[in-house]
Amino acid sequence: xxxxxxxxxxxxxxxxxxxxxxxxxxxxxxxxxxxxxxxxxxxxxxxxxxxxxxxxxxxxxxxxxxxxxxxxxxxxxxxxxxxxxxxxxxxxxxxxxxxxxxxxxxxxxxxxxxxxxxxxxxxxxxxxxxxxxxxxxxxxxxxxxxxxxxxxxxxxxxxxxxxxxxxxxxxxxxxxxxxxxxxxxxxxxxxxxxxxxxxxxxxxxxxxxxxxxxxxxxxxxxxxxxxxxxxxxxxxxxxxxxxxxxxxxxxxxxxxxxxxxxxxxxxxxxxxxxxxxxxxxxxxxxxxxxxxxxxxxxxxxxxxxxxxxxxxxxxxxxxxxxxxxxxxxxxxxxxxxxxxxxxxxxxxxxxxxxxxxxxxxxxxxxxxxxxxxxxxxxxxxxxxxxxxxxx
Amino acid sequence: xxxxxxxxxxxxxxxxxxxxxxxxxxxxxxxxxxxxxxxxxxxxxxxxxxxxxxxxxxxxxxxxxxxxxxxxxxxxxxxxxxxxxxxxxxxxxxxxxxxxxxxxxxxxxxxxxxxxxxxxxxxxxxxxxxxxxxxxxxxxxxxxxxxxxxxxxxxxxxxxxxxxxxxxxxxxxxxxxxxxxxxxxxxxxxxxxxxxxxxxxxxxxxxxxxxxxxxxxxxxxxxxxxxxxxxxxxxxxxxxxxxxxxxxxxxxxxx
Numbered sequence: 001x002x003x004x005x006x007x008x009x010x011x012x013x014x015x016x017x018x019x020x021x022x023x024x025x026x027x028x029x030x031x032x033x034x035x036x037x038x039x040x041x042x043x044x045x046x047x048x049x050x051x052x053x054x055x056x057x058x059x060x061x062x063x064x065x066x067x068x069x070x071x072x073x074x075x076x077x078x079x080x081x082x083x084x085x086x087x088x089x090x091x092x093x094x095x096x097x098x099x100x101x102x103x104x105x106x107x108x109x110x111x112x113x114x115x116x117x118x119x120x121x122x123x124x125x126x127x128x129x130x131x132x133x134x135x136x137x138x139x140x141x142x143x144x145x146x147x148x149x150x151x152x153x154x155x156x157x158x159x160x161x162x163x164x165x166x167x168x169x170x171x172x173x174x175x176x177x178x179x180x181x182x183x184x185x186x187x188x189x190x191x192x193x194x195x196x197x198x199x200x201x202x203x204x205x206x207x208x209x210x211x212x213x214x215x216x217x218x219x220x221x222x223x224x225x226x227x228x229x230x231x232x233x234x235x236x237x238x239x240x241x242x243x244x245x246x247x248x249x250x251x252x253x254x255x256x257x258x259x260x261x262x263x264x265x266x267x268x269x270x271x272x273x274x275x276x277x278x279x280x281x282x283x284x285x286x287x288x289x290x291x292x293x294x295x296x297x298x299x300x301x302x303x304x305x306x307x308x309x310x311x312x313x314x315x316x317x318x319x320x321x322x323x324x325x326x327x328x329x330x331x332x333x334x335x336x337x338x339x340x341x342x343x344x345x346x347x348x349x350x351x352x353x354x355x356x357x358x359x360x361x362x363x364x365x366x367x368x369x370x371x372x373x374x375x376x377x378x379x380x381x382x383x384x385x386x387x388x389x390x391x
Numbered sequence: 392x393x394x395x396x397x398x399x400x401x402x403x404x405x406x407x408x409x410x411x412x413x414x415x416x417x418x419x420x421x422x423x424x425x426x427x428x429x430x431x432x433x434x435x436x437x438x439x440x441x442x443x444x445x446x447x448x449x450x451x452x453x454x455x456x457x458x459x460x461x462x463x464x465x466x467x468x469x470x471x472x473x474x475x476x477x478x479x480x481x482x483x484x485x486x487x488x489x490x491x492x493x494x495x496x497x498x499x500x501x502x503x504x505x506x507x508x509x510x511x512x513x514x515x516x517x518x519x520x521x522x523x524x525x526x527x528x529x530x531x532x533x534x535x536x537x538x539x540x541x542x543x544x545x546x547x548x549x550x551x552x553x554x555x556x557x558x559x560x561x562x563x564x565x566x567x568x569x570x571x572x573x574x575x576x577x578x579x580x581x582x583x584x585x586x587x588x589x590x591x592x593x594x595x596x597x598x599x600x601x602x603x604x605x606x607x608x609x610x611x612x613x614x615x616x617x618x619x620x621x622x623x624x625x626x627x628x629x630x631x632x633x634x635x636x637x638x639x640x641x642x643x644x645x646x
Contacts, residue, residue: 136570138566138567138571139570140566140567141567277528278526278527283559283563283565284563284567288556288559288563289556292555292559293555295555295559300528300547301530301533302529303527
């Protein structure tokens with residue numbers, strides 16, 4: 001199993017002051033550049049450490065938010081391409097339906113792949129619903145735009161005979177000619193994030209790696225099953241290396257230490273959805289039926305955000321008040337001593353039918369640098385070797 | 392509702408009443424709430440009210456991307472039904488479509504009525520002519536849209552799932568056509584001199600979404616337009632003051 005350390009680089013110092021709204025409407029006067037600089041350097045140091053520990057690296061991006069200041073994912077990818085030597089570099093990912101220059105995305109990924117000497121894993125993501133706001137991207141046709149961008153980016157990275165023409169519905173270029181061409185041939189591996197059986201099935205049809213993020217015991221099996229169905233429909237085998245699962249991981253030399261670390265990282269899960277309902281349900285992002293359902297939820301009209309996590313018995317819990325045990329029960333968190341974490345990962349792995357990539361949120365929320373370093377180190381020494389038997 | 396075949400494109404259309412023809416182009420949302428108004432109009436008029444593609448149950452709008460497309464579709468509809476001396480009434484988003492039709496060809500039209508119309512950019516680049524409806528919770532937007540929102544705004548709790556899906560579909564299509572540029576065509580102002588037919592601009596006094604001052608700007612920019620402000624109405628006067636709107640249209644057309 002490959003393990004990838006992920007952090008959103010949260011600007012947590014502003015959380016307390018901001019309360020219920022951490023996205024889109026947050027004034028940047030609350031961001032102190034000196035503090036932000038420290039946070040960037042700290043996060044990059046922790047990623048760079050992964051190179052020594054045998055862990056891989058995952059970055060992402062969000063916009064106009066205090067939950068993630070990694071707002072241009074290819075900048076952190078570029079720094080890490082130079083600072084690391086062995087780790088693979090996953091960007092999960094690039095919100096290509098929200099970026100209006102798809103050829104520029106092809107250039108960024110190609111250049112990163114060459115500088116890193118072929119260590120890039122190329123994520124294409126729909127992006128969270130509230131991301132259409134900072135991009136001013138029309139949610140009503142987000143997915144057709146996403147797939148056209150995908151087609152164009154891959155063609156731009158794999159065409160080596162000089163300029164080609166692209167006059168599509170959303171993107172128009174008459175002279176596409178990307179330099180450099182990617183290091184990996186024909187192109188870096190493609191990853192998608194999925195949040196439903198429908199999107200997973202499309203991933204399976206195309207044979208891409210899918211990342212299922214914090215979908216837990218209740219939702220993940222149907223998502224993975226849909227992927228397998230999609231793969232089978234194209235005569236493709238859904239091998240474990242096609243499946244990635246993201247969870248919060250807190251390891252300690254004692255149960256208490258592991259739980260404490262997980263609890264601090266879980267502040268990510270408690271804050272990530274602090275967003276007004278009007279940003280959470282942009283028209284057309286979800287299906288008509290899903291939007292109609294949302295209208296009925298209490299709090300929709302007042303803009304009060306809604307959130308819950310599903311425990312194994314089906315009970316819904318508000319993440320704000322949820323304990324580490326409840327997050328473990330939900331399959332969103334693996335925490336405790338190395339033995340406990342190994343057992344929890346094995347149990348979840350068995351429940352969902354296997355996966356070849358663990359996207360480990362080893363930093364997040366309020367966990368300190370020293371605790372993060374210890375968390376990653378302990379994981380790499382005591383947990384990682386014992387995951388090899390999972391394939 | 393019947394489905395008209397307009398040059399091969401199916402258009403779900405509410406047709407009712409007898410009398411001189413009135414083409415009604417509906418607003419971005421709340422079509423169901425406008426039905427009583429359409430019924431009242433049908434007492435004196437032959438009302439033809441198409442559902443914009445993607446709205447309602449008819450075919451989707453995948454190859455109709457912009458308000459330009461809708462303008463041509465309804466010009467085709469006038470041709471197809473061989474309608475002349477038509478009174479064109481456009482409400483809000485429908486007013487924008489009506490303006491786009493008129494700058495192209497108003498040969499089949501007699502008079503134009505714009506009800507709280509959007510579509511033209513008057514303010515500077517750092518201001519908005521219309522409140523950002525997509526980014527306000529209902530608790531903020533309802534008081535802008537209605538003079539008496541407690542009475543007229545939709546109450547989700549009492550609605551069937553079919554009615555809720557109708558509202559959801561309206562919001563999707565509102566984004567489809569109006570997301571960016573937001574509810575306007577940057578080039579339209581340049582051509583408003585072509586809307587040279589008698590025009591009545593109706594505006595709800597309490598409209599906080601597109602303020603009455605926007606209606607005044609529209610009147611100033613059109614060659615033959617006059618403004619009438621409707622009391623106790625917000626952005627949808629047909630819903631809140633249906634009778635006053637019909638009286639105003641009747642008086643304007645008979646003049």
